[in-house]
Amino acid sequence: MKTSSRMGAWLLTLLIMLGGGQAWGKTPPDQLIIGMNMNNLLTLDPAAMTGNEVVGIVVNLYDSLVELPADNPSDVRPALARSWDISPSRDMLTFHLQQGVTFQSGNPLSAEDVVWSMRRLLHLNLAQASVWKSYGFTKNNIDSLVSAPDAFTVQIRLPKPNDPQLVIYSLAALGSLGVLDKQTVLQHEQNGDWGNHWLTTHSAGSGPFSLDVWQAKDVLRMVRNPNYWRGPAKLSRVIFRHFQESQTLRLMMEKGDLDVASNMAVADINALRSNPALTVDAVQKGTLYYVAMSMKSPEFSNRLVREAVRYLIDYQGINKALMPGYGELHQRPIKAGMPSTLPDPGYRLDVPRARKLLAEAGYPDGFDTTLRVLSDQPFMNIAIAVQSTLMQGGIRAKIITGTGNQIYGAMRERRFDMLVGRGGSGVEPHPHSNLRSLVYNPDNRDEAKLTNFQGWRTGFYDPQLNQMINQALLEQNSQKQIADYQAIQRRYDQLVPALIPVSQMVDSVVVSKTVQGYQPHPSATTFLRDVYKTESVPQEGGL
Template identity: 75%
Template sequence: MNRSSRLGAWLLTLLFMFGSGSTMAKTPPDQLIIGMNMNNLLTLDPAAMTGNEVVGLVVNLYDSLVELDPAKLTNVRPALAKSWEVSEDGNRLTFHLRDGVKFHSGNSLTADDVVWSMRRILHLNLAQASVWKSYGFSKKNVDEHVKALDSSTVEITLPKANDPQLVIYSLAALGSVVVLDSKTVEQHVQNDDWGNRWLTTNEAGSGPFSLEVWQAKDVLRMQRNPEYWRGEPKLARVVFRHFQESQTLRLMIAKGDLDIASNMAVSDVNALRKDPDMTVDAVKKGTIYYVAMSMKEPHFANPKVREAVRYLIDYQGINKALMPGYGVLHQRPIQSGMPATLPNPGYSLDIPRAKKLLAEAGYPDGFDTTLRVLADQPFLNIAIAVQSTLMQAGINAKIVTGTGNQIYGAMRERKFDMLVGRGGSGVEPHPHSSLRSLVYNPDNSDAARLTNFQGWRTSFYDKTLNQQIDNALVERDPAKQLAEYQAIQTRYDELIPALLPLSQMVDSVVVRKEVQNYQPHPSATTFLRDVYKTPAENGENKG
């Protein structure tokens, strides 16, 4: 046990020795205090963000054209756009903005800001550009396809055939096409960076809260926007605090020093389930835990080696022992719960089969490699389990831990061997959402920089598979589309992919009963604008 773990255990012991009862701390009634792990919080720039943690922050600082109903993801709700239409041919989307919306600066929000925000994503070509490039948008054609017809009307013409409903889902769910205050951002441009450096630690939104301060791996504070167009939020301030240790989070929320705690270990979440002052909100998300291999690395360019790794993962053991509260067994690239998703193929640990495959590949004695992983749970425990079973077939994987930037950064640069990670979008209620993130790779060149696509990161490329994904997206016959998505999953398995799904994410958040109207969003876009707190003695559990 390391020093911080011993400290957390000691503090937890003190809590239970002396109890919390009458001496319980109280967070301010008009402030929401949220404990979380901020290791993967690297930027507040919507165009550059990666990971679920930052999405939950961005959607409370900015507004989007439309949003997804957390209770029913296929229900698209108006936001900055009060209404919209899709042309009969499905190639043109027209959004009508509501009047009187102001940015935090006091500037009026217009259609020009919407267009500028979209242009910015494509010109910067950072993480969030990948989705829009897959739809055919580029910095060369965005001016032609995204236009302000007047101050309150935005027209988006799709560059290539697509499912317009998926595009609307993306506008609603990704958090990337939030609308930025173009006048404010342009004042902070350095060397044609579209304000990227400034927006890393600042914001220029119109959302219910404005950024007060962000100190990396310490604290982020938002304050109420009294001029918010939906009405003044009930909370004066939302404070996000960084905690590395799950035991510390458990201590803090049990004492009443936190209102909400996320990123906690399963054992701590389960212990808090028994506390009548707490509610545990468990939400299944479309994100997939996986083991990835780089096909730029000569060992993993060999399909027999990738197949051997497929049989060197104890999927069932990992999900039973390590994933309760974090995820559920899932071995398909399309998230579960959709009509198109095939049943799990049933892969399991098979050491003799893996050894035979390695021998056929020319590695009868195995080889040495590295396995990158976040220094957080459940990732680290998954990596240790995988390391152990790889070793049984002679693959000696040295575990390399680090922050999100160190681990996923290496993956985005295609400079890794193996990696335990989590991804797959899945935020839009459509099979393409998962495939786009985990499988699709229309341009395998290094110059393409499709950094938000796991297929590109792993250098996994198959022309036929890409074409199948493109065809399924625009198929209008539901039965044919269903069959095409199932055929994609079958081919993906047959190709021995470089990314092996092992579990689908479950997000467990512990919430004190005083907190009302808090609803964790399956797409990570959790809105805090309607959240408020009632006195503990009168608070009712929100279920």
């Protein structure tokens, strides 16, 4: 009865919102209705955002200097910057801005807004500062490194040797440097917070849509910006609706009450594949599912034990039975599909070999441990499968479930034994993106608190590997750089790391065939400005 009441209330709200004369079962032709789980949508501030869900919203409220197209993410394209230069010394990026761009407030956009937006990222030092800090930017040096020589030129000096192309990829892929309307944001600043409190639930961008309404865990509505510098978007509104249950999303897609649905369970996605009015877009992400071990635990500090765990995971069985729609078999730290990515090493479940390794390590009867995991799918199913095969080798792992803060929080504090998780960045089309997140650990001391580096979280530390990663990043010869990254993968494999890749993430989105121009992006930066709808489902082979 309670579920029925909630559904009825939602239907009534949507009918009122869309207009009482709208025929039910068919969304308005000039509006896109997207169903998703909005539990992790906590802020709309580009500097503080976390998670793919908010990235897909922010990139439609704000513009960045450059963009990466969904069909070719390594092809950097102009956005607010019409062109850019890399200095011969490779330590200065110069961006030449479009002229005549205005924010949704009507204020003109200038280089000063770009500079202020980047300085704000580092001064706030919130979630999205992490990548920029890895390039050497800090709140102490950012003001001197980013400048505006004139109203339409932005210069970014790199604080330490880096691959400038990777920095440009980050500007395009992260969505964190959405350029903010400095004048508007400062009008809402409170106690020196750079407008963070206000921007949690408001927007101040130049993008194709502006924020109209956001009610947490309910509805978010964006409306067309009529003065958008590229020309008005084809849709008048985009409405995001919160649904926690995958079966509800499936029902709404089947009835035609939603145009797009994401965050669905694989069983429901598969049930919709045969629907002639719908299509399923599967996008491979750079993020990896993994089994991690803490080298602060005496058992896992032993290389032989880590190697035994390597042979106590049924990679093929997990990916065949549990991961369709969630991920694809992958056993390397660099994401698949890159020139530098080595073929998988082909690890398989081998219990006798694992038992022999455990005996050599001094654990002939195995040992007791804990395995932390999110209480969501597919994480929980992976953990149960891993627990079962660990038991065959004599490792008795007690599963501990919880929320993201409880599970990853313990990992960030280096207070865990084993963990099933997902990570790796991979948003930039560059090998360093995954290595930075999964492997690199420049300072293994507890007090270093490099919580964004999963190499540090696990306590996996190899000075030579760190040096190889630093050198590969700076290599200018492309063929030599590919060879360097392949050498990194071989050494990582030989060292028997504390983080074992199992599968590369696949994100499946269900889309009505009346929706045209919708391209899910591997970096979650799905642009909606050119999306439009037809009045009926196009016929196969039709005009």
